Structures are given as structure tokens and as C-alpha cells.
Amino acid sequence: MASGTILHVNAIGIMAAIEEIRDRSLRGRPFVVANALSPRAVVLDLSPLAHREGLRRGMVLSVARDLRPGIEVRPPRPELYRAAEEALWSVGLGYTPLVERAGRGHLFIDLAGTRRLFGAPEDAAQKLRGRIMEETGLSPSIALSSNKTVSKVSTRVFRPAGFVALSPNEESSLVRMQPVGLLPGVGPALLGRLDLLGIDEIGDLADLSESEARAIGPRGPELVAKARGIDASPVDPEPPERRAVAGEIVFEPDTTDPEVLGLRSGALVAELAFSLRKDGLGARRALIELTYTDGLRSSAHAGAARVLARDDELLVLALTALERARKRRVRVRRLGLKLSDIESAGPELDLFEPEDLRLSRLQSALDRIRGRFGFAAIEPCSLLAARA
């Protein structure tokens, strides 16, 4: 039985791992990485032992200290982490140009066509693992299968520092038995909803009918396909900084009206965000380029700390960039918007986050209508008025 060729490299806890590599005395001890000097510092990363003791990423440092008095705190060293990520990327490129960055410490690598150079995919994967350890000291979890979803689920099972290689006829049985929370795209809130429906394992999700899949939400059918181990998305070697979706508006007539600029930007954001969500993606960065009536141009961008997928979140980002870009009181002829730093939205795309339930439901309903009847099927009234 031959293994698939899609390798997922999952360097979970890359910050803590690097701190351990740099100081071996930390090995086997609980510690966290956090900027202790910041008044509202949060735990950026933590050692496996700290995790076992109940601490979590994103936890406020003072809470972590209450839970585990005397916990060792190491300050973050972003330059080291960036260098390690670059090294991971370079090692992957030594085997094939088909290397995709998929978030912090995550790579997808397609080893198809490398057999004559590096042997069978499982052997190539081991060589690559050895190179990663040699170059960075990291020992990530790695998994081979025929597609990105199965490989990603597998590294979440065989972690940390584990390895698994699956042939196509082993994939379904292994994936089906895993907890549904390990399926990419199932976040904490959707997990709660699935729990109410009695869906505990990925196999339970895979067995849903088409209509049952739609009832879960707009991404239900896609999730069910993934649960069945079906994922045709290719490994995308384009670096994320070059990956973007873009669109433009030409104002007729030219305008200086901030309300019109804002409303039309909102429509463009909705269109671009919808195209991202269909692929389970979100963006971290918005770039606005303005062309004025006199031909002069200006541009500005805005960034977010996490991947944003909802229309309202991305609109805030785009409007921030617009405000920064609009430095002249001259009529605007053209507005270009580019959403970049695109990544898998993962749990962030969960449409049932309790704190934003109303907005999430609205987004879900809009996506469902647009998915069925086309993007132009529904628009805000204010936009119709602006066009009139």
C-alpha cells in the first residue's frame, strides 16, 4: 500500500519549542512565553507540561500565574521564531517547489514527482523531517495522505512530534474515528452545536445526508465532504504575502462623499469576503488604493492580529485603510481594495461564535442566499440608495 503525497508539517507550539532548543534546561519544565512587562500580557505559547497543568494559549498572564504560581515566563523573541519559520519553508523548498505556508508553523508540501530524487513519499518525509531537525532543532508532527484535510487531521492526532503515513484505503477509517473537533473548520462554537446534535466523531459528520449537511450552516456540505476525506484543494505554493483577492470601484460621477465611499467599499468587501469564505479562507490585511480626479494616487493599508472572515470585521479593516489613504479633499475616481495575508480561517470561520451570535447568523443567512441565487441577490438598502 503506497502512501499519499500530501505532507502536512505541524510545528505546534513553535515559540516554546524554540525557547526549549535555545535553553535545554527548560526541557520537561512548565513555562510560558509572554511579554511580562505588558500590563495585559497574554500567554503567547507554552510548554507541553504547562498545557498539561491547565494553562492555555491566549490566557491572560495574571490568570496563568494564579493557576500555576511561580510559572516561569520567557519573553517572546519574534526574530527567532520568524527565522525558524523561514528555515522550515526553505527545507520544504529543497524537496519540491510545491510548498504552501498554512499559518504559523504549518506547511503543506506536495511530494508528488519527487520519488526518483528522494524515494517513496514516506522516506522523503523522513529525510525532510531530519533536515528540519538539523536546520531548526524543531521536531514537528508530520503526516502524509492523499489530501490536505486528512493530513491535517492526522498531525492533530499524532502530536506532538509524531509521524503517520496513510495510504488512500487507510484514510477514511482513521479519519472517521477521530473527534469531530479535529476537523479543520470546526471551531469551539460549532463544536458545541454538533455536540447538541450528537455528532461526536468525524464519522458521524461524514454520514449526514445532503439536507442534514445544509442544516448545519452554509459550510455544512463542505465540512461533510471533508469529513468523508474528500478535499481537492491543491497545495498552493504562492507565498501568502502575494496571495490576495482584489477588486475595484470606478465612481461615476467622481465623489468626495464619505458616505458613498464607505457604502460602496462595504459592497466590495462583501463580495471579496464571500469569495474567501467559500474556500474556508480569511484575510489579515486590507490595502486601499485611491485614484483622484486629477490622476494622482494614494494608498494605505491596515492589518489585523488574527484572520478575519466576516464582512463586518473586514469592513472595519478596509475603512481604517480608507481613512489612512484619503489625505486629499479631491474627488475620487477609482477605489481599489486588496485583501491579503490570506490564510485558512479555521476555527475563526466558525459561524456560531456565541459572542457574535447575531452577526454570525446574519452572515450565515447572507452567504446561504448568495450561494444559492448569486451574489447580487441581496444587498443592503443603503447601497441601493447610494447607487440611485
Place this chain on the structure above:
Amino acid sequence: MDSPPGPLADIRIGTSGYDYPEWERVLYSKGIGRKEYLGAYSEVFGTLELNFPYYGMPKPETIRELMARARRPIDFAIKANQALTHKINPATWKDSVEEFAKGIAPLHESGRLCAVLLEFPFSFRYRDEERRYLDKALKALSAFPLVVEFRSAQWFNARVIDGLKARRVGLCSVDLPRLEGLPPLSDLVTSETAYVRFHGRNEATWWNGDAGTRYEYLYTRDELDAWVPRLEAMSTQAKNIRVYFNNHRRGDAPTNARQLMALATAAKLI
């Protein structure tokens, strides 16, 4: 401050069993006598997996005698008796645990017991009854360093893995033929002790051969070489790594064990 590099884990490589006359001229000198085998073995390898306790309950005096025969203080893994893994009698298994525990106590007390291996057969599936039994057996034997080996792929799921981690029980990585229903090609450290067993990759005899021909296989250098990064990755997570070759026919096990030791030494893992 950066720390100096060096081996992260105590890695020892050996074989499953040692008492094979056909290993003469491979590992033992011709005609040295079976009582000398263990002494000779201990001069080459630092660990040994004892599989005779699987067939018959170990006796404390037998275990003491074995320890005395080793010329160097090697450590031992012990394969649990079949009454605990293959022929489980719900009425008597607790008595079997007691008898087994008493038998291996001298080894445990001497600090030379590296693991008790519970090898469960292919027929031991991921079902409620088996899950409950596994939980009870692991509790009953929790005084010992434990490792489980599953021969069914059904056990390779996140709940089992998390359960093993919580109980500090090792998951045995197996090198065997890639046949449907058998464990996937994988490795993962779930306790202080990482454990690897090489059963050979003889697809033709796995289901159709006997206890001997099933394990008839000599690993190539390339196949062993692919294990070096796997051991290295394990060494970042485990304190001890124990590796045993079970392809005992014709002396293939000690041959391959020596080859892997050479590769691991060259990679500065040992």
C-alpha cells in the same frame, strides 16, 4: 543561554528474545551452550525484550537467574502473559495479574525493568468491552512502566492517544507489513519511554505463515536508515527509547539490531 547539544534520550537497541540456537555464528560463538547466550548477548546489546513470560507465567527465581547471567547490567522489557492480552478470562485475569506481577517483581525492584509490553492481537478491537478491559488492566499494572502494542488500526485515534498520555503509558510503534487493518505506518511518544518493535515486512506470510515465517525478513540498510530521523524525533519527547527486533529467523534480528545501532551511533543518537 544556549545549551550544549548531545543525545537527548537514552536509546537502547536489542532483540525480542535471545534463546535461539540458530543465532550461533551470527551473534553467539558456535557451540557455546545455551546457558551462555544471555551473557554473550549482554556484551553486544544494552537491552533485551523477554518474550517467554508471554507463554508461561514468569517465576521470581527464573528472573533472578536471568539477571545474574547477564555479564553487563542491561535492562529488560517483559512481554505480558497471554492471559492478560490474548486469552483473557474475565473470571481469572486479576489472579493472572497478581501472579505476573509477583514473577517480575525482582526485576522491577532491581531498577532494570524498562517496560512491560502488553501486545494485543488483531482481534482485540476498539469496542466498549475491550476499552473497559484495557482501562482495568492498565490500572491493575500501573506499578510498572507500561507499553501497549495494538495490532488493529482501530485503536489509533485521539481519544486512545490522550488516554495513554494521561496514564503515562507508552504506545508501541511497530514496523510491519502495510496491510489493510494493521496499524498505520506511524510513531508517537505518549510516555517517558518510547518503544519500537520491528516485526519484518513480509506481506506474503503475515496472514498465511506460522509464528516463525511471519517474521522472516531482513531489513535493508535504506529501510533502517529511514528510522534514524524517527528515533531522533522521538528522542526530543522521550527519556528512554527501547527498540527491539522480532525478525528472529536465521539471526536476522541481531544482524539488523547491530546495523541500526551503527546508524544511530553515526547520527550521534547513541
